[in-house]
Amino acid sequence: MNPAQLRPLFDAEAAERGGGDFSPELASRIIRYGGVVGSRIERFDRRGRCMDYGRDLIRRAEEEDRSFPSGTVLIASELTAGKGRFARLWHAPQGGLWLTLILVNTLLPEHGRFYPLAVGVALCEAVRSFGVDAHLKWVNDVHVKNRKLAGVLIETERGPRFGEEYILIGIGLNVNNDVFPPELIDSAVSLRQLLGRELDVDEVAGQLLAKLAWNIGLLHHAEAEALHAAGEPVPPHPILARWLALSDTIGRRVRFGFDVQREPQYEAVVQGLDHAGGLILRLSEDDTTVIEHAGEILYLD
Numbered sequence: 001m002n003p004a005q006l007r008p009l010f011d012a013e014a015a016e017r018g019g020g021d022f023s024p025e026l027a028s029r030i031i032r033y034g035g036v037v038g039s040r041i042e043r044f045d046r047r048g049r050c051m052d053y054g055r056d057l058i059r060r061a062e063e064e065d066r067s068f069p070s071g072t073v074l075i076a077s078e079l080t081a082g083k084g085r086f087a088r089l090w091h092a093p094q095g096g097l098w099l100t101l102i103l104v105n106t107l108l109p110e111h112g113r114f115y116p117l118a119v120g121v122a123l124c125e126a127v128r129s130f131g132v133d134a135h136l137k138w139v140n141d142v143h144v145k146n147r148k149l150a151g152v153l154i155e156t157e158r159g160p161r162f163g164e165e166y167i168l169i170g171i172g173l174n175v176n177n178d179v180f181p182p183e184l185i186d187s188a189v190s191l192r193q194l195l196g197r198e199l200d201v202d203e204v205a206g207q208l209l210a211k212l213a214w215n216i217g218l219l220h221h222a223e224a225e226a227l228h229a230a231g232e233p234v235p236p237h238p239i240l241a242r243w244l245a246l247s248d249t250i251g252r253r254v255r256f257g258f259d260v261q262r263e264p265q266y267e268a269v270v271q272g273l274d275h276a277g278g279l280i281l282r283l284s285e286d287d288t289t290v291i292e293h294a295g296e297i298l299y300l301d
Contacts, residue, residue, distance in 0.1 A: 001075075001202050006038045009210040017214065021238075026221075034217025036071035037101065038209050048081040050074040050100035051170050055157055058102070062161040070104035075205060091184060095177035095192075097201055101212060105156070105165040110276075111223040112167075113293075116140050117243045117277050118219055119152050119169055122211035124246045127173070129207050132194050136247040138270070138279050138297055142173075146299060147189040149174055171208070175201050215239065240273060249279075254297040256281060267300065 014031040018024035047053060054074055061068040076099075079092035092098045105112055120140025127134040127142055127149060134142050134149055142150040150173040157166040174190035176198050191199055218238055226234050244250065249270050256279075257264040268281035271289065278291040 001041060001043075001205060003038050003041060006206065006209055006213075009206050010035060010213050013210040013214050030217040030221045031213055032217065033220035034213035034215070036103070037213040037216060038073050039071035040069045041073045041075065044074070044076045046078045046080060047074075047076040049079060050076055050098065051153075051155060051168050052081075054100050054102045054168050058157055058166055059160055062159050062164075068102070068104060068159075068164070068166070070102070072102045073209065074100040074102075077201075091181055091188075092172055093177050093179075095175060095201070096190070097171070097173040097175050097204055097208070099171045099173075099205065099208070101169040101171070101209075103167045103169070103216070105167045107219060107223055111219055111226070114219055114222075114237060114239050114277060115167060115169070115216075116152070116154055118215040118239050119154065119171070119212065121239060121242050121246060122215040123150050123152060123171060123173070123208065125215075126204070126208040126211045127191070128246075129211075130191060130195065130199065130204070132191060134246075136243060136249070137299070138247065138249045138273075139277075144189055144194060146187075148187055149189055149191070149194075173204065173208070175199055175204050215242075236275060237277075240275075240277065243277075244273065249297070253284070253300045254281075255300055256292060256295055256297050258295045260296045260298050264298075270297075 010031050014027045018027035022030065054072070057072065058068055078094045079098050116139045120136050120142070123140065124134050124136050124142050132144060134144050137143055140152040141148055150171065153170040155168045157168060159166065174188060176190065176192045178190045178193045180188045222237055250272055252270050253267065254270055255264050255267050267284040269284065271280040271282050274280055274291050276293065278293040281290050281292060283290065
C-alpha cells in the first residue's frame with residue numbers, strides 16, 4: 001500500500017458519509033481535513049516497536065532542519081517489543097496489523113483531548129465494515145463479547161529542537177493471527193476467528209486509514225465550527241455521539257484504576273460521558289458520582 005492508493009478509499013468514505021447528518025459538500029471538506037493521514041507510509045517485515053522508530057524519525061527531521069511529514073504511517077508485519085499501557089507486553093506476531101500514525105498536533109487542547117475517542121471510533125468502524133459486531137470499551141479498546149480484538153496506545157512527543165508537539169497513535173488489531181499465549185487465550189480474539197476466513201491485511205489497513213482520516217477530519221471540523229461560533233453555544237462534540245453509539249460501556253458495573261490490573265481503586269456503575277469525554281461513574285461504595293478523564297476499566301458483568 002502507498003499513499004496514492006488511499007485517495008479512492010478516502011473519496012469513498014466521504015461519499016458514504018455525504019447524506020443524513022452531513023451534506024456531500026461538508027463530507028468532502030471533513031475528509032480533506034483528515035487527508036493528511038497516510039501522507040507517507042513505511043512498511044517493515046519486523047520491528048521492535050514502531051513508536052520508538054517514529055520518535056527517531058521526528059528527531060532526525062528536526063536535526064536536519066526538515067518539517068516532519070504529518071500523517072506518517074508505520075506498519076510492521078511483526079513487532080518483537082510491542083508494548084501497551086504501563087509497558088505491558090503486546091503480543092504482535094505475523095498476521096496482525098501493527099500500525100503507528102504520527103500527527104503534528106495543530107488542535108487546541110479542548111479539541112485535541114478527543115483524539116483517544118476519535119481513534120477508538122475509527123478502529124471500531126473499520127472492524128464493523130467487515131461484518132463484525134464489535135463494541136468500544138472506554139476509552140478505545142475494541143472487543144467482541146468481552147474478548148479483545150484491538151487496542152490503542154496514544155503517546156505525545158515534543159520535538160527536541162522546535163518544540164513541536166506530535167501525537168503518536170499506536171494501533172494493534174488481531175487480523176489473521178489466531179494463536180495467542182496461554183494468558184490471552186480466553187481474553188483475545190482475531191478477525192479470522194470471528195469470520196472463519198483469512199483477510200487481506202492491506203485491505204484492513206486501508207479501511208482503517210480511511211476511517212482515521214474521517215474521524216480526525218471531524219476533530220478539525222468541530223474545532224473550526226467552535227472557533228466560528230465566537231463564544232456562542234456549540235452543540236456537543238460529534239465524536240461523543242458516535243462513540244456512545246458504538247460503545248457498550250454505559251450502564252456496566254466496572255472496576256476502575258489508573259493501572260487497573262495492578263492497582264484497582266474502586267468499583268462503580270458507568271453513568272455516561274461528560275462533555276469532554278470523561279467517564280461518569282457512580283461509586284458502589286457510597287453512591288457518589290465521580291468523573292475520570294484518564295485510567296482504565298474492567299467489566300464486572
